[in-house]
Amino acid sequence: MNLFEIDEVTKKYGSRTVLDIPELKLRKDRIHAIMGPNGSGKTTLMRILNLLDTPDTGHIKFLGEDLENLQGRHLDVTRRMCMVFQRPFMFHSSVFNNVAYGLKIRKVSRPECEKKVKEVLDFVEMNSFASQLATRLSGGETQRVALARALVLRPELLLLDEPTANLDPSSVKHIEEIIRNWHQQYNTSVIIVTHNLFQAKRLADESILLINGKVVEKGKTHDFFNNPQAEESKQFLDGTMVY
Amino acid sequence: MGTFSTLLLQKTEILEIVKMSIMVSGSATIISAFIGIPLGAWMGLTDFKGRKVLLRIVYTLMALPPVLAGLLVYLLLSRSGPLGVWESLFTPTAMIIAQCLLVTPIITGLVAAAIAGKEGIIFDHALSLGASQMQATWTIIKETRSSMTAAVLTGFGRAFAEVGAVMLVGGNIRHMTRVLTTSIVLETRQGNFNIAVTLGIILLIISFVVSSIVLSNADEFKMT
Ligand SMILES: Nc1ncnc2c1ncn2[C@@H]1O[C@H](COP(=O)(O)OP(=O)(O)OP(=O)(O)O)[C@@H](O)[C@H]1O
Ligand SMILES: [Mg+2]
Numbered sequence: 001m002n003l004f005e006i007d008e009v010t011k012k013y014g015s016r017t018v019l020d021i022p023e024l025k026l027r028k029d030r031i032h033a034i035m036g037p038n039g040s041g042k043t044t045l046m047r048i049l050n051l052l053d054t055p056d057t058g059h060i061k062f063l064g065e066d067l068e069n070l071q072g073r074h075l076d077v078t079r080r081m082c083m084v085f086q087r088p089f090m091f092h093s094s095v096f097n098n099v100a101y102g103l104k105i106r107k108v109s110r111p112e113c114e115k116k117v118k119e120v121l122d123f124v125e126m127n128s129f130a131s132q133l134a135t136r137l138s139g140g141e142t143q144r145v146a147l148a149r150a151l152v153l154r155p156e157l158l159l160l161d162e163p164t165a166n167l168d169p170s171s172v173k174h175i176e177e178i179i180r181n182w183h184q185q186y187n188t189s190v191i192i193v194t195h196n197l198f199q200a201k202r203l204a205d206e207s208i209l210l211i212n213g214k215v216v217e218k219g220k221t222h223d224f225f226n227n228p229q230a231e232e233s234k235q236f237l238d239g240t241m242v243y
Numbered sequence: 244m245g246t247f248s249t250l251l252l253q254k255t256e257i258l259e260i261v262k263m264s265i266m267v268s269g270s271a272t273i274i275s276a277f278i279g280i281p282l283g284a285w286m287g288l289t290d291f292k293g294r295k296v297l298l299r300i301v302y303t304l305m306a307l308p309p310v311l312a313g314l315l316v317y318l319l320l321s322r323s324g325p326l327g328v329w330e331s332l333f334t335p336t337a338m339i340i341a342q343c344l345l346v347t348p349i350i351t352g353l354v355a356a357a358i359a360g361k362e363g364i365i366f367d368h369a370l371s372l373g374a375s376q377m378q379a380t381w382t383i384i385k386e387t388r389s390s391m392t393a394a395v396l397t398g399f400g401r402a403f404a405e406v407g408a409v410m411l412v413g414g415n416i417r418h419m420t421r422v423l424t425t426s427i428v429l430e431t432r433q434g435n436f437n438i439a440v441t442l443g444i445i446l447l448i449i450s451f452v453v454s455s456i457v458l459s460n461a462d463e464f465k466m467t
Contacts, residue, residue: 052367079373089364092386101382102372153373 009058033204081157088146090134140171268402271342283354304348313411341408346398357390
């Protein structure tokens with residue numbers, strides 16, 4: 001079964017088409033990297049996959065289930081995935097409460113909640129920050145808490161929108177390790193948007209290049225980088241692409 | 244002895260005036276909060292037809308001159324007015340109504356602005372973390388609670404310090420509708436500057452105490 005099956009999906013803002021994907025299948029239990037220049041529609045696609053926005057046309061299947069007409073099942077489906085946003089918002093409360101948010105919403109009991117939050121904060125090495133105000137964390141710390149907040153829910157799919165933008169190299173390495181370790185431990189499917197080609201090489205099983213809302217290249221990461229098919233991909237990878 | 248007793252009289256009367264001020268402005272603020280917070284939250288959260296126009300009206304009313312609010316309530320409550328049968332002109336009720344007219348737009352407008360600025364991003368995060376629409380809405384309200392506190396406080400400050408509306412519809416009647424601001428006007432007119440200044444200081448101190456109490460509580464909420 002595929003993670004996603006995307007069929008004839010388009011999205012317009014005003015008269016501008018920002019996403020146009022005739023067909024795209026993403027496999028389950030993999031790490032997928034989505035790359036592309038600024039404004040190419042990466043976040044738009046992530047939001048649609050997370051059911052925060054609906055496409056103007058087309059169909060999407062998530063783990064075999066049609067995302068249209070979910071009605072009463074909407075919440076059940078969204079609760080199987082979680083997104084870490086490009087600019088994570090921290091609730092005005094402690095780090096602990098931020099990470100516990102999704103659990104509380106799911107009515108997880110207090111002791112269970114404490115145990116899980118502690119576990120995941122250990123995983124991202126943020127336990128010593130548990131009682132601190134989350135809105136005062138540094139960029140790197142915020143990213144780790146944002147990640148923990150998603151991981152604690154054990155989603156089947158993790159959507160990461162540039163989780164390492166603006167981080168120093170050692171923080172980038174740390175976040176990548178967290179993602180890789182988690183993926184290995186729980187076999188979670190991951191879709192990660194990144195501008196960092198090396199990051200895609202390091203992390204992803206499969207890579208996708210999005211330009212002007214269109215998928216111009218998709219394949220196993222190794223092939224994607226070593227033998228790109230489309231002219232745009234070659235330029236993008238060479239760094240000679242003119243946006 | 245004579246001066247002592249007048250001083251004592253003044254003290255009890257000042258206390259009465261202070262109580263009346265707090266009662267009138269406090270009631271007006273509480274009523275306005277009950278109307279303004281849900282209304283502002285609704286306007287900040289939902290995108291309906293005519294929202295922009297409504298917001299503009301609210302923002303305009305935020306700057307409503309107190310005398311105009313007073314005049315409006317005066318016309319409503321005067322004997323020949325539509326609500327004349329209430330016979331509440333020149334009572335504390337009339338003053339509360341007039342101040343509600345001033346404070347409700349302030350609370351509504353500030354709450355709407357606070358929510359409208361942040362609602363999208365909070366909503367997205369809540370939904371992505373598995374919240375239902377209801378839970379996400381509740382999260383937005385919780386996240387903007389310090390702005391709401393500030394809105395209510397601003398409203399109270401406005402009511403407590405205004406003189407135009409309470410003067411018009413209350414009439415500054417001794418032992419009945421006299422409040423701090425109207426007393427200051429009266430005492431100044433009569434040349435009792437000492438008393439006027441004393442009343443002014445009391446007014447400032449009360450404003451300071453109220454905002455300190457509310458703000459320190461707001462800080463506590465933030466870390467729960
Ligand atoms: N809500 C919106 N209203 C109007 N236009 C939008 C909206 N959201 C996105 N867009 C436009 O759609 C296009 C794609 O945006 P998107 O955020 O998906 O790009 P991106 O690939 O994530 O870019 P970046 O690398 O800068 O994050 C952009 O041109 C953007 O301006
Ligand atoms: Mg983006």
